[in-house]
Amino acid sequence: MDESNNLILNFITDDVPIDESPSLRSKLKHIGGSWKNKKKVRKLIKKNSQVHSQNSSIDRSQRTNNTENQDESIRENNSVPGNFINFHNINVDTGNHLNSQKSTYSRDNSNTQKKLNSKTQIISSIFNHEPSNGPINDTYSFKSMGLNSDLVENIKNKLGVEKPTNIQRRAIPILMSSISNNESKEENFDVVVQAETGSGKTLTYLFPIIHQLISITADIQDNKILSRSIGTLAIILTPTRELAIQILSVLEALINIPSSKQHHLAHWIVAGSVIGGEKRQSEKARLRKGINILVCTPGRLLDHLQNTKSFLVENLCWLILDEADRLLELGFEETLQSILKILEEKKNGSQPFPSTKFWPNRRQTVLCSATLKDEVKRLAGYALSNPIFIGGKNDEISPLGEKKDEKSPKETKFSTPNQLKQTYVITPAKLRLVTLTAILKSIFNVKRTESFMNHKIIIFMSSCDSVDFHFDLFTKAGRISEELTEDDDQSISTIAVIPGAKIFRLHGDLSQNVRTKTFNEFNQTDSGILFCTDVAARGLDLPDVAKIIQYDPPTDLKDYVHRVGRTARLGKEGEAILFLLPSEIEYIHVLRSQEIYAEPVQVETLLETLTVSEKRNKEGYEKIAADLQLQFERYVLSNSECITLAQKAYSSHIRSYATHTTSEKRIFHVKKLHLGHVAKSFGLRETPSNIKNEVVSPSNKFDDRKNVYKKKNIPNKEGKCNQRNIKKRNFEIMNEFSIGNYENVYKNGICLTT
Numbered sequence: 001m002d003e004s005n006n007l008i009l010n011f012i013t014d015d016v017p018i019d020e021s022p023s024l025r026s027k028l029k030h031i032g033g034s035w036k037n038k039k040k041v042r043k044l045i046k047k048n049s050q051v052h053s054q055n056s057s058i059d060r061s062q063r064t065n066n067t068e069n070q071d072e073s074i075r076e077n078n079s080v081p082g083n084f085i086n087f088h089n090i091n092v093d094t095g096n097h098l099n100s101q102k103s104t105y106s107r108d109n110s111n112t113q114k115k116l117n118s119k120t121q122i123i124s125s126i127f128n129h130e131p132s133n134g135p136i137n138d139t140y141s142f143k144s145m146g147l148n149s150d151l152v153e154n155i156k157n158k159l160g161v162e163k164p165t166n167i168q169r170r171a172i173p174i175l176m177s178s179i180s181n182n183e184s185k186e187e188n189f190d191v192v193v194q195a196e197t198g199s200g201k202t203l204t205y206l207f208p209i210i211h212q213l214i215s216i217t218a219d220i221q222d223n224k225i226l227s228r229s230i231g232t233l234a235i236i237l238t239p240t241r242e243l244a245i246q247i248l249s250v251l252e253a254l255i256n257i258p259s260s261k262q263h264h265l266a267h268w269i270v271a272g273s274v275i276g277g278e279k280r281q282s283e284k285a286r287l288r289k290g291i292n293i294l295v296c297t298p299g300r301l302l303d304h305l306q307n308t309k310s311f312l313v314e315n316l317c318w319l320i321l322d323e324a325d326r327l328l329e330l331g332f333e334e335t336l337q338s339i340l341k342i343l344e345e346k347k348n349g350s351q352p353f354p355s356t357k358f359w360p361n362r363r364q365t366v367l368c369s370a371t372l373k374d375e376v377k378r379l380a381g382y383a384l385s386n387p388i389f390i391g392g393k394n395d396e397i398s399p400l401g402e403k404k405d406e407k408s409p410k411e412t413k414f415s416t417p418n419q420l421k422q423t424y425v426i427t428p429a430k431l432r433l434v435t436l437t438a439i440l441k442s443i444f445n446v447k448r449t450e451s452f453m454n455h456k457i458i459i460f461m462s463s464c465d466s467v468d469f470h471f472d473l474f475t476k477a478g479r480i481s482e483e484l485t486e487d488d489d490q491s492i493s494t495i496a497v498i499p500g501a502k503i504f505r506l507h508g509d510l511s512q513n514v515r516t517k518t519f520n521e522f523n524q525t526d527s528g529i530l531f532c533t534d535v536a537a538r539g540l541d542l543p544d545v546a547k548i549i550q551y552d553p554p555t556d557l558k559d560y561v562h563r564v565g566r567t568a569r570l571g572k573e574g575e576a577i578l579f580l581l582p583s584e585i586e587y588i589h590v591l592r593s594q595e596i597y598a599e600p601v602q603v604e605t606l607l608e609t610l611t612v613s614e615k616r617n618k619e620g621y622e623k624i625a626a627d628l629q630l631q632f633e634r635y636v637l638s639n640s641e642c643i644t645l646a647q648k649a650y651s652s653h654i655r656s657y658a659t660h661t662t663s664e665k666r667i668f669h670v671k672k673l674h675l676g677h678v679a680k681s682f683g684l685r686e687t688p689s690n691i692k693n694e695v696v697s698p699s700n701k702f703d704d705r706k707n708v709y710k711k712k713n714i715p716n717k718e719g720k721c722n723q724r725n726i727k728k729r730n731f732e733i734m735n736e737f738s739i740g741n742y743e744n745v746y747k748n749g750i751c752l753t754t
């Protein structure tokens, strides 16, 4: 690996409050935006810096020590609060963003160094594995941000949350400033939060909401007039049901403040969810009673907005779009637009409780994700007012672009947690299955002692059918082990490929009951393997996941970031490995262009581990791998059900391969696949020929007008097939992330060949 790619350039400025820093001024100037907006941001940051002032002396002394220990200084620099400039991303001369944290130590460095003033230190280091998304250990606290002390104590007792993370320290004061300054209409703004996976974004937006509802309760003298019947005050939208369930459980812990507290602060607040998969009538009944903070998925929300008369949103104060970039993707965006339109129409101009100054003047919209790019600008055009962009790592707090030539999050690179160890393996298709097995066997090749614990692995696959196939294979296709003890559960161990490992699966085509049950079980288990589609990629906070295996590369770079983000959360360590075919090696450059660096691992090294895990030291790994492959093929051929599963999985795999984005088509093109070898990776000895023809035939197109799968493609007036409509329809018909599902493809007559 090119060593230069790992060099880090850190600049630490003198103790200049951020609002007085010439470089920030130049950055704001460069960013542009209205004068009013810039002034507002300066004011907010200044206010922020005052809150931080008690910590500045600590930071100063820390930085003095740093001159003696440069590596140490990098860690401290990452934790510098908002009143100091961390120059990771800013070219001080021009205000342009340099490549972010892991930027190449380029020739420009010496020039830049000269241009910095004499007070500035320059520190460079080759590697930085210091956790980047964990709580920051200094004197700064939630209490010093001004959050209600009962709320802070409650969250400490229930969730063990004491110290804020970087994004919480940056964003919470800004989100709260819209509360404390609500008398001045000029202070109204929307917020875009982009921070690494596992950095605590959920609490970042939940804390200010609950805090304000508590403030309102305390401020209204006879607060018995407050009741759930006021309707929905906050809506939190998420792309998946599991994420909604997860957010609701955090929310319930937050609002359930012990009643022993004198004024029982949040007594009237009711949280709930509408996520589909449940009978509409029971959802309607709950909405009628009043759900003040509602967590929901877009489709179901729109349904209730259109059809449930007793669903009151007139007083809505917050709209949170969690995983906002996903919510703005094709398939969700139209739903979102309709939701926004209805909310706008139903808006009630008047304040329901004029006696309190804490009631917000207007609805605030907050967008959150680890990967927000151009989509935000699109939304900024019609749904955001005075949006402020808050980044997690660097000093990215700025008005979001208002003019076309302005900087925007588009130029912000996605970042993965520093402490996450990322690797990739180049495997020929025919060796994929045995390589995956070798990795799993080596992980679970530990006697059932304590060290067997915490081997929680997530394996991402491109289609539901592929997940079903591998789930079945790894559950049943093992050889009867000669080493089983009497204690072993014979019914499982005798047939599992990885003896003793619990196998789970999660995808969008399972019933909601099964999905929720699996999600809860995998959440609670200490050790197990989860086969899943991208339905589990976004937002899920599954504790102690040790390793992510991307068996199929993601079809969108953003999904890479979210998938690997299921491990290495909140400062913890984690590993991720990506499987690539030899024809896909260029994808590593795509990752590098986003400053995502993965180390290569040789396929031979992984297969070698089989000699240990299979206890066949004297044999070469080739023989053991060949035996394994044979074992899988025999299992697949053993009955017609297995063959059908394998064929469906193969078919769906190829179809989803064809859905890679246009910019990545040169790397992931179906024509580059050796279909015979791909079939082997599904335990098939030959390519199902009918599938092969359907997939590669250019004449198999979708007739968008008639909604049928046609042999002949009917071009539109310009002589082209309407690919956008085809894609859109695919997204709409497919339930959440059920892409690549064989049954759906045929049942709904969808063409995934784009």
Ligand SMILES: Nc1ncnc2c1ncn2[C@@H]1O[C@H](COP(=O)(O)OP(=O)(O)OP(=O)(O)O)[C@@H](O)[C@H]1O
Pocket (backbone or CB within 6 Å): 135, 159, 160, 161, 162, 163, 164, 165, 168, 195, 196, 197, 198, 199, 200, 201, 202, 203, 369, 370, 538, 539, 540, 541, 565, 566, 569, 570
């Ligand atoms: N300040 C904190 N101290 C300790 N734990 C925290 C803190 N903030 C959040 N957490 C915990 O960290 C975990 C990750 O938080 P969360 O799911 O909000 O991350 P996220 O940034 O939304 O990640 P993703 O982008 O993957 O959705 C949760 O278990 C949460 O309870």
